Amino acid sequence: MSGFLELFNLGKTFATPHGSFVAVEGFDLELARGEFVALIGHSGCGKSTVLSMVAGLADPTDGGIVLDGREIDGPGPDRGVVFQSPSLLPWLTALENVRLGVDRVFAHGTRAERRQIAEHHLWQVGLGDVLEKRPGELSQGQRQRVGIARAFALAPKLLLLDEPFGMLDSLTRMELQEVLVALLARTGTTALMVTHDVDEALFLSDRVAMMTKGPRARVGELLSVDLPRPRERAAVLEHPDYYRYRERLIAFLEEQERDPGASADGALAREAASQAAVA
């Protein structure tokens, strides 16, 4: 049986002033429907490059990506993306920000139905009492909640999360992880998340894909996280296997860090990626 999402022999090469730079090579990963997989690795290892190819924001140089039987060849609302910064339009209310996408993707519904969809998702992230507030009146955590509501409101087949809580303080981050885990449990949405927070990866994931340090980054190791669902923070932290999993992830990252010469390449990868983002 093939996966719901398949990344097959994925590769990405950037042209740099110093010649071509192979950021990602031979990257294979399959996600089953409803599965949550976290990609962890060091900064600049190519995690976000992989995610932006799945989002259709960057074209793979090699290999391909198939979602639900169809090859990805550009961005589309079947994939919801949550970035580190929610990029809300400051002159629109929380509700209007969510309505932007809802109005297009549910254009065949009535006005009342569309409002209902947007409101429903804002309530689901705990923002039922601030629907009419503008981003400037919301805390950073609340703004990211709007970003999550906006992504879920389009009923995506696949949710892509690029360090969505990276800018939040660690306590607010934990609160939002709980909001996310509840939404995923209720909707059964398949999700791929980029993070470098080991605890975040374990709390949310069914499997964690550990990426080798670039260049030529690929999946170095896969870890199945067999912690009971629904995930509850205290129970997860007290689970007898939790610290064993945690140790494996930390050990992998440390092994990668010790890899000689890898850090200079990592910096080059970041440079190449930022040039690509500008271009």
Add this chain to the structure above:
Amino acid sequence: MRDPAKPPFLALRGVSKSFGHGAKRTEILRDVELEISEGELVAIVGFSGSGKTTLVSLIAGLLAPDGGTIALRGAPVRGPGPDRGVVFQSYALLPWLTVQGNVQLAVDAVHRDWPRARRRAEAMRFVELVGLAHAAAKRPSELSGGMRQRVAVARALAMDPEILLLDEPLGALDALTRATLQGEIERIWRAQRKTVVLVTNDVDEALVLADRIVPLKPGPGATLGPSFDVRLARPRDRAALNHDLTFKKLRNEVTSYLLELAARRTTGAPGGGPALPALEPLDLRRGAPRGAA
């Protein structure tokens, strides 16, 4: 651990602070009580917006409390002074100086009598300590945010004050870099035994570094919660802590305590609201609902 026979090195008694006037007046801190012994490393852990920076500014003497007193070695704090070094989350680096030059500013100020070569070497020592030896000749604009924060940390460490106030010094760094720098800070603290007040939102950072963790309850009118003593042997090795039962137990206790405070703070709990209409999203390429043939 605190020695009850000695007077506290730093004491905050009934400290409160509000901002604004009239109807817009917001009480940030209320009745803050805190005692810190000489050489102790205390972590104050709280959510963003709970008044952590206000608390650091009060201890630093950059703000005056509305009520209560702050005393260092029994003498009331009346303004900023060289005995209290502060690092805020925003790295205030001089853009026209190199990494080495920015750190040397602090060394020059503290060790005026040292020969130039020695001051240079001392600055380089701290630059190397934060892993920036390869970037010593770069200017701030050529550095990433994380690298800039490392420079700010190096500069603070090079200042050598009596009490070091760290306001989320590693907040802008990624988790892995943060872990490395935490190890460095602990190592330096063990060598120098400075009194340190570390303000952070990261429970792990507090556990790795602190003798004592003091939660700051979410404001308005934030007060300090009960202290958690961190009885873990030093040096604290992250990998080894992962196996340590005391560490795991304390980590769970502190995390649960803070998340419980958060749950009480959250006004709109997730859930409720209108039901979701049964409507399939459109496949925008085909202009038809996704499920339709």
